[in-house]
Amino acid sequence: MTTRAPRRDAVENRAVILAAARSTLAVDPYASIDVIARTAGLSRRTLYGHFDDRDALIRELISTGAQRFNSIAASIYDEDARITLARLAARLWHEAAHVHLAAALALDETHVEHTAAALAPLRRTVADLVRRGQEDGSFRTDLAAPTLARLIEEMARTVVSRTDATSSDAADVAVRTVLSIAGLSWREIDDLLTAHPDIDATAPADRTARA
Incomplete structure (x- = not known):
């Protein structure tokens, strides 16, 4: 007689659902709950036991990316x-390129309020x-500091949403x-990046240390 494998526990199921959602939505941003559940190898009922609806699942993806x-x-x-x-721009670009789905979802106007709340610590860092x-x-x-901080944030949003992450010069752009929005000239930017070659947007996320 075949012995049935033990059921995955709730924590593992949730992780499987999130992983399936990332992979599925990366291929089809409009994938349904049914498709995500099938990719996870779970039933719709099990998925709904963790997330009330598709929006709740997307909000969780945004939250984990924002963390x-x-x-x-x-x-x-x-x-x-x-x-x-x-x-900061280099490291965030690197992260956005590797979790492009979360970045794209975060830029979706449908979830703008949730994204703003999830990224509040980052926004405070930029403002400071x-x-x-x-x-x-x-x-x-x-420009007043809040206005300049908002301009930097909006420009970063535009660059992430409009630039091909696979382009060789995307990170540099x-x-x-x-830096240009912050007020540096192109010559000042050239000098800064030349003097600090460690500012590398393609470097692994754990390479940059606190100065």
Whole structure:
């Protein structure tokens, strides 16, 4: 007689569902709950035992991605606000390129409020960094700090959503764009990146250490 394998516990099932959702939605952003459940090897009933509906599942994907982004933001610091911003942009680009699905979902206007709440720590980091850069003369001061921080955030959103993550110069474009919005000229950006070759948006996420 064949012995039935033990059922996966709730924690494992949830992890399997999230993994299936990431892989399925990466191929088809409009994939249904049925498709995700089949990919996970689970029934719809089991999936609904963890998530009330498809939106709840997507919100969980955004939240887990946001936790990683927030952790990266908390790990980067340099006395020079320009270097901090460049490293932050590089690391976040690297993460977004590797979890492009979560980044794309986060940029979806349908989930903008949830995304804003999930990324609140990252947004506070950017706002504090902008204020520091303005105070020491590193960043432009013709705009109020909250406005400049919002411009940097919106430009980063645009670059992530419009740039091909597989392009060889995509990371460089992202970093240069953010620094440009902060007020640096293209010559200043060239000098900064030349002087700090460790600012590498293609580097593994764990390579950058706190300065």
